[in-house]
Amino acid sequence: MRHHGRTSSNAIRSAGVFTPEPGLGPETRSPNINLEVPISTPPATVSGRSSDRRTLAEVGEFDLIDTVTAHGQQPASTILGPGDDAAIISAPDGRVVVSVDMFVNGVHFRTDWASGEQIGRRAALASLADLAAMGAAPTAMVIAISAPADTPAELIEGIGRGLHEVAAQVGAGIVGGDMTRSDVLSIAVTVMGDLQGADPVLRSGAKPGETLAVAGRLGWAAAGLAVLSRGFRSPMVMVSAYREPQPPLVAGITAASFGATSMIDISDGLLADVGHIAAASHVAINIRTAALDLHPRLVEVASALGKDAMTWLLTGGDDHALVATFPAGSAMPPGFTAIGTVTQGSGVTVDGAPFDGPAGWDHYR
Template identity: 50%
Template sequence: MTTPDPARPARPAVRTAAQLGEDGVIALATSGVRPDLRVPVGPGDDAAVVVAPDGRVVVSSDALVEGRHFRFDLTTPEHVGRRAIAQNAADIAAMGAVCTGFTVTLGCPAGTGEDVIAGIARGITRGAADAGGAIAGGDVVRTEQVLLAVTVLGDLQGRAPVLLSGARPGDVVAVCGTLGHSAAGLAVLLAGLPGFEGLVETHRCPVPPLVAGPQAAVAGATALTDVSDGLLRDARAVARASGIVIELDGARLAPDTDLRACAAALGADADQWVRTGGEDHALLATFPAGAELPAGWRAIGTAAGPGALPVGTVTVDGETGPEVGGWNTFDESGEGR
């Protein structure tokens, strides 16, 4: 039996969600929410009121489920909260809009510790601030595993939304942000490999280039999306919606130094991480030929008419490659991602 050390203060007991009760969980989850002029009525009432200066509201929603999208042995509650906000914010940026408000539903088992709830709440609050939006409200519910369901509202600021379907033959295909870092970070964690902290951090909490979305819209982007499911998979979505073929330049997709070093350490394929990894939430866009790309964007290919290749085809150096690849929510092999 271990004798307590009188010089070390005892750690306070961690209460569970069941001990906190619904009101206590709500109070803990919203403890970091601060007043915001864009949300004149926030958490605490039957519904929130969010200002919509444009007269139109961009809306997106997404969810993270423990065991399917994250594991607490590979990440922290705060990272989970930040990631839930970041991936939703990327969808708003991918329309050329800016974030205004978020609603968050937290589901958790009755035995979930208050430290987990508090960590998630810190992540949500920080994530919303980083995204330039405010927490407007949400819900709490008992579930079998931790779940975060986020709805985000956005403002187009008077611009037309940039859709998947606007790309035209001759357009330049460009990207802003990292590719393959999240997939590499996950591989590092699963292998228990030390080091590569930057890649691991990107997997735990991607930092989408949110300001690049509105900048692309102002610069005349014809199509825009975020790379959540893998570059090739998301490029195919643009190509199908626009009725085009996308031709990518392999040299412009070369893995960076960190990816090459990580792949060498793990015996993995860095090119595959770049092309199919997903979850970095970089932005992918098409711009008219000859247009000046905004700062931070880099050209990686061109759009072409279907011709000999069917609509929706994406090639790299002329090779179509496999039609599979990238994230698929109903693929059983993705458990714990």
């Protein structure tokens, strides 16, 4: 994702759309990660930060590993949790769905934009969205953190708390982890899931004639990033969407039960990620902008920033909504909205025409 230098605008500030960002304020979060959060409801305030003022060099590696791994409850699927050379988890289905994501300070998050708890929850939620896109239920997580020696220990403790909160809410165990010294704070989250006897939903199953549908919000995280990049901390619902995405995790399993033929989570942008389905399935997909939820609040904020709200919906990443294809004429699962069609051919179009501009985020472009 992109991070831009901060600039202020008296005109924008006086319009009453934003609140200046004087520094990190009270920690906020959305109360239920399994459901879409109403855009009119601000996240609840949570307190309880650590008062530990030591650095990582003063705390030491193994105490830090314990901080991240050893304090959460383990589900029944954990046979052997943290403390040995490796963990052991059960796989009643006979298959384990595995994914890993990296989160780097200055690229995926900024420590001056979010608390440790928010960073931990963000890393966990974004990683779990990959399991949801396969139709799998989360069972276990393994965490690796690299950080400079002068990093405040309370930041890592907060990240650990955030990770554990999400793991507990989805019924997964943090079964292992590692800490190492590096020049930049980074977090690697490996997630494991259970298909519960069902077939996985791949990117490669879309067929001509099928319907493209989305569950979750689009464009809100991109709006939050734009707001933070300009030095503001409101509208809070958008800032919160960037700090802590709200992927509709249960919707992935539901979509699989409704016969989804392909699915992906939207991490790099709707166009970019739908493009992955089109390429893997050897089909063309057209997206109808009239079907997208272009909320007036997004339009208001985009206008104040000199941006285009529809571009946020089409190319903004980090919402981790789910987009899937379903057989023609089939009922849409709860929470999904039809936004396009699958046809013969290749590539992705918007309202029948190629999109003029980058389709989404690419780390090397």
